[in-house]
Amino acid sequence: MPFVFTFKKFLFSAINSVKSKSKMGRKFRWGIIGLGKIANKFAQDIQLIPNAEVYAVASSSKERAKAFAEKYQATLAFGSYEAISKCEELDAIYIATPHIGHCENTLMCLENKIPVLCEKPFAMNTREVKMMIESAKQNDTFLMEALWTQFIPAYQKMQRVIRKGMIGEVINLRADFSFPAPFLPEQRAYNRDLGGGALLDIGIYPVFFALSILGKPEKIKAIATFGKTNVDESCFMIFKYPDDQMAILDCSFKVKTNVEAYIYGEEGSIYLPTRFHHPTRMSVQLYSGESHDISIPYQGNGYYHEAIEVMNCIKEGKKESDLMPLNQSMNLIETLDWVRKEAGIVYPKFD
Ligand SMILES: NC(=O)c1ccc[n+]([C@@H]2O[C@H](COP(=O)([O-])OP(=O)(O)OC[C@H]3O[C@@H](n4cnc5c(N)ncnc54)[C@H](OP(=O)(O)O)[C@@H]3O)[C@@H](O)[C@H]2O)c1
Numbered sequence: 209m210p211f212v213f214t215f216k217k218f219l220f221s222a223i224n225s226v227k228s229k230s231k232m233g234r235k236f237r238w239g240i241i242g243l244g245k246i247a248n249k250f251a252q253d254i255q256l257i258p259n260a261e262v263y264a265v266a267s268s269s270k271e272r273a274k275a276f277a278e279k280y281q282a283t284l285a286f287g288s289y290e291a292i293s294k295c296e297e298l299d300a301i302y303i304a305t306p307h308i309g310h311c312e313n314t315l316m317c318l319e320n321k322i323p324v325l326c327e328k329p330f331a332m333n334t335r336e337v338k339m340m341i342e343s344a345k346q347n348d349t350f351l352m353e354a355l356w357t358q359f360i361p362a363y364q365k366m367q368r369v370i371r372k373g374m375i376g377e378v379i380n381l382r383a384d385f386s387f388p389a390p391f392l393p394e395q396r397a398y399n400r401d402l403g404g405g406a407l408l409d410i411g412i413y414p415v416f417f418a419l420s421i422l423g424k425p426e427k428i429k430a431i432a433t434f435g436k437t438n439v440d441e442s443c444f445m446i447f448k449y450p451d452d453q454m455a456i457l458d459c460s461f462k463v464k465t466n467v468e469a470y471i472y473g474e475e476g477s478i479y480l481p482t483r484f485h486h487p488t489r490m491s492v493q494l495y496s497g498e499s500h501d502i503s504i505p506y507q508g509n510g511y512y513h514e515a516i517e518v519m520n521c522i523k524e525g526k527k528e529s530d531l532m533p534l535n536q537s538m539n540l541i542e543t544l545d546w547v548r549k550e551a552g553i554v555y556p557k558f559d
Pocket of ligand 1: 242243244245246247266267268269272304305306307309327328329354356396402408409
């Protein structure tokens with residue numbers, strides 16, 4: 209058995225080395241699956257990267273694929289997701305379908321050994337995310353969740369300021385993300401069959417914010433309200449941590465909030481103004497009276513940075529990102545599942 213395993217690894221690396229030689233001197237070829245709103249924003253950012261191109265796109269409609277390909281000068285337009293997942297000319301595929309498609313679409317690409325960047329939430333639940341990670345390992349192929357916040361330069365700066373101890377030990381966090389989403393019951397946000405609801409769509413950002421600063425909580429209190437289509441329209445959460453830190457987080461499709469975040473430490477606080485999940489500014493306020501305003505812009509729509517991370521990882525032969533490792537995606541989905549359990553948020557077709 210160990211011999212078979214070693215031989216398989218040898219075979220994979222030999223194939224990869226031949227493949228990488230044939231890639232030298234050309235642009236990084238992105239594929240995109242699911243050509244809706246976010247796919248357009250991502251494609252716009254790929255156009256800003258000199259050594260990258262949108263090479264192939266796939267839609268459930270051949271016509272939409274052709275129109276999208278024309279808009280972003282893509283070479284290939286597929287009328288099915290399966291067809292693009294077999295396209296050996298690609299260096300990576302970005303999955304931008306509704307949440308319910310993430311697991312299936314990711315597995316399809318990984319099984320054909322195509323690296324994957326998959327939109328958030330990584331999948332509908334922990335069980336699905338486990339399957340995706342296992343498949344990435346079995347196929348020795350790169351996989352990363354497109355949690356763009358983690359790659360935004362000002363967000364990374366905020367993490368460095370905390371790590372350096374500028375505000376001392378972190379004690380409390382607050383973050384909100386609400387906007388009045390128009391009630392269109394057939395569309396993604398309010399459609400439970402498509403994984404609709406505020407928590408998985410926008411509440412994931414406050415949850416990720418808490419996770420990226422304090423890790424996984426030891427206790428969660430959460431409560432949600434439900435509308436006509438039975439999706440959570442608002443969800444409020446309190447997380448408590450082993451060292452008595454707390455996080456207060458909320459999201460809603462019913463109201464407009466500032467979409468900002470605060471981190472309170474023993475010696476000062478950090479404020480991320482709207483929208484905290486792709487910040488360009490932050491202010492650090494020390495209780496001594498000292499204060500710092502920091503501005504760091506991001507490129508394009510902000511998706512540029514996660515795309516660069518994927519390209520760098522693949523160039524270096526990595527199978528996951530150090531900045532957004534797969535165990536962080538596991539922590540995130542486990543925390544979301546826990547919130548859902550507390551708040552009674554259920555997806556009958558997936559639970
Ligand atoms: N990172 C971010 O900032 C961000 C922002 C928005 C959304 N997202 C995430 O990206 C994903 C897509 O969001 P979106 O706003 O782009 O959605 P969208 O505009 O509704 O587009 C989703 C696309 O997925 C395809 N699709 C496949 N199965 C579908 C189905 N059963 N019903 C509807 N469409 C289906 C369709 O493309 P084809 O017809 O071309 O196949 C559709 O255009 C979501 O998981 C969301 O959480 C992330």
